[in-house]
Amino acid sequence: MTELSEAFSKIDARPTTQVAALDIGSNSFHLVVARIVAGSVQILHRVKQKVRLADGLDKHNRLSDEAMQRGLDTLQIIAQSIKGFEPDTVRIVATYTLRKAKNAKDFIQAAKQILPYPIEVISGIEEARLIYSGVAHTVQNNGQRLVVDIGGGSTEFIIGEGFESKMMRSLQMGCVSYTKRFFADGILTSGAFKKAVTAAQQELELIDAKYLKLGWRHCIGTSGTIKAIVFLAQSLNETNPEGFVSLDNLKTLRDKCISAGHIKDLKLAVTEDRIPVLAAGISILIGVFKSLKITTMEYSAAALREGVLYEMEEHLAHHDIRERTAQSLATRYDVDVDQAKRVHLTTLELYNQCKKGWKIGGQQYRNLLSWAALLHEIGLQINSRGVQRHSGYILQNVDLHGFNQEQQILLSVLARFHRKKLRPDEIPEFWQFDSDLVNKLIIILRLGVLLNIKRQDDFLPEFKVLIEEKKLQIIFPEQWLSNKPIISADLAREADYLSVLNYKLSYS
The missing domain is CATH 1.10.3210.10 (Hypothetical protein af1432)
Incomplete structure (x- = not known):
């Protein structure tokens, strides 16, 4: 035992930084805790909680009290995993639902009482960029790639090569919002699927021509919805390439849903919490495959939170x-x-x-x-x-x-x-x-x-600034201002401008 202790005492531990990224999504909240050592990110811990925040958005884009409470209760659980983390080592990003919610401020203010870290509401384009970053750091393939991420309220499309994203869009279609719109009663009909697929293709009319023109060699899907669909595709056909899904697979899964007739009668090997949004996810993906002429899609486990983590590594390295x-x-x-x-x-x-x-x-x-x-x-x-x-x-x-x-x-x-x-x-x-x-x-x-x-x-000469609450005084070298009547006049006018903010500017 002594020899072992001595052996360990001779090992130099590298400096490490522990970081955490929390994705407040429209369907789920995802936390990833990692450590950064020697420039690499090593995942230590993951927490995923199904919240369906987007389910609480009404037609006026107001988030219901019930949905807010579900989210806050989930944050209470997540808070235990990042307790004591330094402010610069935690990043929390919120996506579609808090982008859309007119009363998002109420949720964010309540969340501040639970998590002592700022919540950043990011744009759809920024979400797309971070998703691509997560995939680019974890998937090894050459040439341009198309990355598709189906969330609860939006779907992101990115074409990139290496670590560079070249084209990014975020469209307002997601597995939770489409479930509310087309499958709210749980009934799975051919007509409902047709309407959902058509709606997805109508959204894709905004981007399909540009994306097809730029092109890609590899198509990669991320998110829990695509993960569940890829897993089901694998179970349909043993000769199916592992980790891939095709349009024929999607049509077969759609037909199985229609045959079941209702969500509660759907007998597919996916987790119980994924069943309610599965039909919407399949519909969106069929629309994506048709509009973008995709033959097969590969699944990647990396997504937004991994992109946030890798960007934190860049920030910590001052890039x-x-x-x-x-x-x-x-x-x-x-x-x-x-x-x-x-x-x-x-x-x-x-x-x-x-x-x-x-x-x-x-x-x-x-x-x-x-x-x-x-x-x-x-x-x-x-x-x-x-x-x-x-x-x-x-x-x-x-x-x-x-x-x-x-x-x-x-x-x-x-x-x-x-x-x-x-x-x-x-x-x-x-x-x-x-x-x-x-x-x-x-x-x-x-x-x-x-x-x-x-x-x-x-x-401009060296100057000194004196501060006192809402007062600011600038002191220039003696006689400098007396020879600068225009600058003096500009400062006088500026003092008048600043008075509307209840600040007093003086100078000499």
């Missing part, structure tokens, strides 16, 4: 995709890089001097200001008149890979109000960001822009 996204946008829209750099340097100097007094420390806020400084003039591509409105519009509507919905909206707000009048009623209420924090970030960027209005290097 942030959001930085690449911002740089790509700056290039595409011909941003004046020299001016962006001036504004960036001044904005970060203001942030560094303000963060302690205003209690806004944190890498996330520093990064958001950096990206806003780089992209605040992106609207010049449209028109120099009203550039702030054009910049805000572009950043609100363009695909910003790596940014969740709230981060993208905040970035657009910062750009929208980087100059001219402030309109507090047009600043949205955020779930992730306190309203006063948002105001402070707006003020810092505005001053970074204003102080570089001359667009000249070496124009």
Whole structure:
């Protein structure tokens, strides 16, 4: 025993980071806990809970109290698995249902009492990108691949090669929403299947031509719905390639459902909780196969949460995709890089001097200001008149890979109000960001822009910022301002603008 202990004492343990990714889906909540060691992600623990959150969405896109409670009860269970995790090592993403729900804020606020980590509502495109990332890190094949993920409320379609996604779309069709729409009474008829397949093909009319033109060598399906269907396909025919499903398999499964006549009489070898949404899943997949002319589809266990994990590994290694996204946008829209750099340097100097007094420390806020400084003039591509409105519009509507919905909206707000009048009623209420924090970030960027209005290097001297609650004083070198009447006038006007946010600006 002593020799064994000595042997272990001579082994150097590599530094590891334990991380967790939680996917708040429309059908299920998935938690994956992993450790990152030597640049690789090793899965340690998984939790999957069926919630059917999308079942609680009414025709007005309001989430029912019952569905919210199911979700909150599930979060109570999941919370035990990530208790004590550091904030930077947990990422929670929410998809279709919380994107659609008008009262999503109520659920998120209640969830904050259970999980001390922010919940990010991500766009359909961002969901698609993360799904592809999960597959790309775990599936080894050459050439372009089509990845299809059927969720509870939406289905994502991605064409990519290697680790790069080339085309991404998210369509509003899912196994829970289609169950409510076509199989709500549990009756399985040929007519119901036909309507569901047709509806799926109508959705696919938005993308089928572009996807077929780009093409792919491999077709991969993810999600629990496709997993169940692939498993059933395997049981239909022993000569069927393991892990694959064909259109003939799907038609056979559809016919078995019709023969059963009702969900409760369906005798198929799948878990009990998967039975209620199986018909909808089969219908969607038949529509996908027909519209995209798919012959066979392979199943991959990796999906959104794995994509989140691998991206966390990239973030921890300081390879942030959001930085690449911002740089790509700056290039595409011909941003004046020299001016962006001036504004960036001044904005970060203001942030560094303000963060302690205003209690806004944190890498996330520093990064958001950096990206806003780089992209605040992106609207010049449209028109120099009203550039702030054009910049805000572009950043609100363009695909910003790596940014969740709230981060993208905040970035657009910062750009929208980087100059001219402030309109507090047009600043949205955020779930992730306190309203006063948002105001402070707006003020810092505005001053970074204003102080570089001359667009000249070496124009701005060193300055000092004094902070006191809602007061901000900028102190320049003696006599500097007296020789800059226009800058003085600009600062006076800015003080007037900031008063609508109940902030007082002074300078000397």
